[in-house]
Amino acid sequence: MSEGITIAISGPHGAGKSTLARKVAKHFGLRYISAGTLFRRMAEKLGMDLSEFSKYAEEHPEVDRKIDEMTVEEAKKKNVVLDGRITAWIAKEYADLKILLTAPLEVRVKRIAERDRLEYSSALSETLVREQSESERFKKLYNINVMDLTLFDILINTSKFSKECCERILMDAIEGFLRGRGRE
Numbered sequence: 411m412s413e414g415i416t417i418a419i420s421g422p423h424g425a426g427k428s429t430l431a432r433k434v435a436k437h438f439g440l441r442y443i444s445a446g447t448l449f450r451r452m453a454e455k456l457g458m459d460l461s462e463f464s465k466y467a468e469e470h471p472e473v474d475r476k477i478d479e480m481t482v483e484e485a486k487k488k489n490v491v492l493d494g495r496i497t498a499w500i501a502k503e504y505a506d507l508k509i510l511l512t513a514p515l516e517v518r519v520k521r522i523a524e525r526d527r528l529e530y531s532s533a534l535s536e537t538l539v540r541e542q543s544e545s546e547r548f549k550k551l552y553n554i555n556v557m558d559l560t561l562f563d564i565l566i567n568t569s570k571f572s573k574e575c576c577e578r579i580l581m582d583a584i585e586g587f588l589r590g591r592g593r594e
Contacts, residue, residue: 413488413591414488414489415440415488415489415506415507416489416490416492416504416505416506416507417434417491417492417505417506417507417584418492418497418500418501418502418505418507418508418509419431419434419491419493419497419498419511420495420496420498420508420509420511420562421495421511421512422495422518422556423446423518423522423537423540423541424513424517424518424519424520424522424537425512425518425568426513426521426576428444428493429573430511430580431491432491432493433580434581435490437581438491438584440490440491441487441489441491442490442491442493443480443490444494445492445493445494445496445497446493446494446495448480449463449473452477459536461539464539464540464543467543471547471551475551478496478500478552481500481501482500482501482504485501485504486504488504492505495544495556496544496548496552498510498562499552499554500552507564507583507584507587508561508563509562509565510562510564510566511566511568511576512565512567512568513567513569514569515534515537518537520533522537564580564583566579
């Protein structure tokens with residue numbers, strides 16, 4: 411990887427972005443940056459839960475802009491896996507590979523409920539509020555339509571495969587990309 415690589419992994423909440431992005435980063439010896447972690451830290455500093463902070467971010471575009479500026483700066487440095495809902499759109503100019511992970515809402519909410527130790531109904535409500543808020547903010551701020559998937563090089567429905575299979579698919583695809591890059 412003498413040229414360096416920037417991999418952007420995007421998708422909705424609970425699709426497996428963070429889990430798989432960390433695995434990819436570790437496997438290839440890359441840095442790992444999570445927009446979601448940055449967002450959660452900002453929410454914690456203000457003493458807000460994610461739904462409250464999403465509403466706050468609707469009125470304070472500087473929240474998203476700050477996270478997105480940090481994402482672009484990390485993308486420019488190369489040798490990084492970026493993980494975030496719209497990371498591929500934000501870092502598209504610098505991302506060598508843009509990956510979308512997705513899964514049906516019910517599967518994603520179940521994962522979120524288990525991860526965050528929430529009741530399913532609470533996780534569903536919070537997820538719907540966050541995703542609606544984000545879709546509106548991203549459209550307003552950047553004219554991004556999160557339903558437009560034409561940007562992506564790889565799309566995986568993580569509900570169709572085991573976690574290990576998703577890892578193998580990504581590792582094989584990235585290794586193939588890196589081998590092929592020398593033949594361009």
